[in-house]
Amino acid sequence: MKKFLTVLLVLAMILSVPGLGVFAAEADETTYRATPYAEGASFDPGIWMNKFDEDGNCTGTNYVIFKTAADIKGFGLPKAFAGTSQNDQDATVRFELFKFDTDAETTLKGTPVHSEEVYMDGDFNEGMHFRLETPAPAGQYLFRITQLTGREESEGVAHYFVLPICDLIYGDTKIVFDAAGPFSFYVDCEKKDGVTDYLVALDGNDTQVDVQPERTIIKRSGDNAREINEYGIVTPVIPDGQVLYTLSLVASPTWSNTNGDSDCEWHVHKWTGDYDESVEGRTVASGEEIDHADNSNLTLKFGTALRYGNRYLIVIEKTNSGKIGYWQGEDEWPEGWEFYDFGSELDVSPSIKGQYALVGDLGPEPTEEPTKEPTEVPPTDVPTEVPVTDVPVATDAPKPTDVPDKTDAPNVTDNAPKTTGGSSDKNNEKKDSKGGNNIVPIIVIAACAVVVIGSVIAIIAAKKKKK
Numbered sequence: 001m002k003k004f005l006t007v008l009l010v011l012a013m014i015l016s017v018p019g020l021g022v023f024a025a026e027a028d029e030t031t032y033r034a035t036p037y038a039e040g041a042s043f044d045p046g047i048w049m050n051k052f053d054e055d056g057n058c059t060g061t062n063y064v065i066f067k068t069a070a071d072i073k074g075f076g077l078p079k080a081f082a083g084t085s086q087n088d089q090d091a092t093v094r095f096e097l098f099k100f101d102t103d104a105e106t107t108l109k110g111t112p113v114h115s116e117e118v119y120m121d122g123d124f125n126e127g128m129h130f131r132l133e134t135p136a137p138a139g140q141y142l143f144r145i146t147q148l149t150g151r152e153e154s155e156g157v158a159h160y161f162v163l164p165i166c167d168l169i170y171g172d173t174k175i176v177f178d179a180a181g182p183f184s185f186y187v188d189c190e191k192k193d194g195v196t197d198y199l200v201a202l203d204g205n206d207t208q209v210d211v212q213p214e215r216t217i218i219k220r221s222g223d224n225a226r227e228i229n230e231y232g233i234v235t236p237v238i239p240d241g242q243v244l245y246t247l248s249l250v251a252s253p254t255w256s257n258t259n260g261d262s263d264c265e266w267h268v269h270k271w272t273g274d275y276d277e278s279v280e281g282r283t284v285a286s287g288e289e290i291d292h293a294d295n296s297n298l299t300l301k302f303g304t305a306l307r308y309g310n311r312y313l314i315v316i317e318k319t320n321s322g323k324i325g326y327w328q329g330e331d332e333w334p335e336g337w338e339f340y341d342f343g344s345e346l347d348v349s350p351s352i353k354g355q356y357a358l359v360g361d362l363g364p365e366p367t368e369e370p371t372k373e374p375t376e377v378p379p380t381d382v383p384t385e386v387p388v389t390d391v392p393v394a395t396d397a398p399k400p401t402d403v404p405d406k407t408d409a410p411n412v413t414d415n416a417p418k419t420t421g422g423s424s425d426k427n428n429e430k431k432d433s434k435g436g437n438n439i440v441p442i443i444v445i446a447a448c449a450v451v452v453i454g455s456v457i458a459i460i461a462a463k464k465k466k467k
Contacts, residue, residue, distance in 0.1 A: 032192075033186050034188075041167060045295075046164075046295065046297060049062065049146075061146040061180070078184050082120035084122045165184060167353070168214045171211025182214065219329060226348075231315070250297055252326055255323045263290050264316055268285040268313065284306065287300060337349065
């Protein structure tokens with residue numbers, strides 16, 4: 001019964017989608033097929049789209065941004081790989097072409113120039129072709145591929161669709177891929193007199209950095225996968241006038257992990273000849289990979305950081321409980337490459353690809369150690385001690401309670417003895433202002449009291465005599 005329903009579904013999909021009578025299509029005499037891969041390239045399966053969230057919904061998607069010098073008549077894949085209904089791994093996939101607008105996020109919010117959903121039951125060894133009813137004008141576009149089929153808990157297996165991967169002949173200046181990795185595709189353009197390169201540089205790309213084609217450095221050997229915990233890769237000396245722009249572990253496996261924990265981070269140091277010593281040195285570049293999709297390229301993008309004249313140590317570390325790894329490469333590899341596990345050198349290699357860029361003269365190399373901030377504050381003209389003006393003035397202090405206020409004292413100016421020495425007057429004034437010796441005021445007050453008392457006694461005596 002299930003197989004019968006599957007057949008009906010296939011027929012319904014074919015009848016409902018226009019232009020899908022033939023998936024493989026040869027370019028006619030009015031068409032130029034622009035292929036970003038070398039003729040006769042081997043399309044190794046490598047970009048797995050079966051990536052699911054915790055609810056079993058498929059989140060697998062990938063896109064490429066490119067620009068053409070002539071109108072687009074169609075686009076397609078030279079190969080495609082998918083599960084079968086017999087194994088409950090068949091998948092439905094959506095293919096969309098968007099006119100590029102500012103950036104990928106803005107572009108994907110727009111309406112596609114072309115969109116088709118295709119039911120996949122097994123591989124398409126002859127490729128897939130999508131024909132536009134009306135040619136799209138020359139310009140910059142985004143081609144997105146999305147697996148729609150989710151994952152049911154009862155099935156125990158994952159529906160899957162896999163994009164073809166191969167060595168590319170164009171770098172980031174002409175083609176930019178989503179994080180899932182570079183895949184093989186082609187664009188059919190209207191033939192145009194005088195045009196020799198139908199895929200041209202993207203808008204706004206830095207023409208000073210000429211990113212070279214991605215190339216296989218070490219081919220995969222068999223199906224021996226190794227897990228990464230702390231994995232080190234040492235590069236050969238970077239050639240003059242170049243940088244190592246990207247490095248990829250081909251089809252990096254996660255052992256079908258779907259819990260979102262296949263994460264890792266990477267950091268790069270100059271290679272000194274010793275693993276521990278190199279790791280302790282300055283970090284040249286770093287990055288991370290979050291929720292890596294099973295069997296997708298683990299691509300590390302360095303930009304212009306890994307420059308000519310040096311060897312570098314690239315350390316990849318797993319950052320959570322999910323597995324992430326690499327496929328073992330061939331026994332022999334180019335001179336200069338070395339591989340380490342927890343600091344111990346290995347006699348096996350990963351399957352890797354690399355991408356160099358021509359940069360010419362980058363000028364002086366950054367210093368080995370970052371400039372340190374001064375540990376001591378430099379001397380200044382500001383006094384280190386608290387200024388005198390911050391100390392309360394003595395006259396503001398409260399006066400001793402045993403010293404009467406001058407306003408309370410009787411006016412004895414005329415009766416007070418006068419001093420003859422000017423310096424003595426000044427000394428007495430200083431002592432008074434500091435609350436010191438008060439002998440002179442006391443003598444004056446006492447003298448006044450004696451005069452007053454004497455006067456009173458004299459008055460009383462006179463009254464008695466009169467009586």
